[in-house]
Amino acid sequence: MKILKQIGKDDIATVFIADFGNGKLSEFVESVHPPRAKSIKKLVYILSTLYGCPVQCKFCDAGGFYSGKQSAEDIFSQIDYMVKKRFASNKIDVERFKVQFSRMGEPSMNPSVLDVLREFPKRYETPCFIPSLSTIAPNGTEDFFDRLLEIKKEFYDDSFQLQFSIHSTDEKYRNWLMPVNKWSFKAIAEYSKRFYSKGGKKITLNFALDSKTPVNPGDLLKCFDPETFLIKITPINPTHKAYSNKFDSYVNDGNGEYSVLKEFESSGYEVILSVGELEENDIGSNCGQHIVNLLKQNVSDKEYPLLGRVALDVK
């Protein structure tokens, strides 16, 4: 793995863009909490699992190209690179260490993610590890999720954070936004019942909201019990795709009055408004966008033929 570019600040967040050979590009992120502090309390790594993504969600630049799955070693090399930058050994000495499988690529489309989760405790020592996986739950991934549940029970139990990308309660809109066949709300709820353990982390239902997104908390209540699920509301990031699809983010800062948030709360849900630090967002929250930018500026058809051709379709 060769780092082509790094963007950001060591004491806030850094995005690394890496070449994995054969024209395969990927990106990963280190984010530090609290930002600009002398001593780090929480370190978050956000990893890619595919080279691009075949799902092509309407707001995500990672879906502008796709050239295959990452191997377990490709995923570990993202972790290793960031660990070695800060820690001499594989002992990650911070109060909380979170690894999110949520950068480029739908993680359930790559079984290597399961190998990484199995192997992780053997490779690294850390006092409080939080693995986190964010998914749109595509059809055909049932085996992945059955195995994920086994791994969770064997290695992580209460610390595992599972997140489903819901984004709207309207099925037609969801299908337009995330254009692959996905689990129904009922299927997500049934799997979650098996996954959730009392005392463990609640399962997160993610909503990246546009100002015109149809949302009805009443529809959600039919399947998702507030005792088991919490709601996370995030902005739609200003990606190339979001721009070309004319999205207008419903939330922009952490201080606004948001009626949808209140409706979720009065339906009994715990709600997290996850807006993040402005500076951190500028650095790295726009999944896939840095690679698209890089390709637009420096694209070489010889070096990155597939990525170059497809990524340039992203306006």
Ligand code: SF4
């Ligand atoms: S949001 Fe996730 S599933 Fe959708 S295109 Fe981006 S990486 Fe793929």
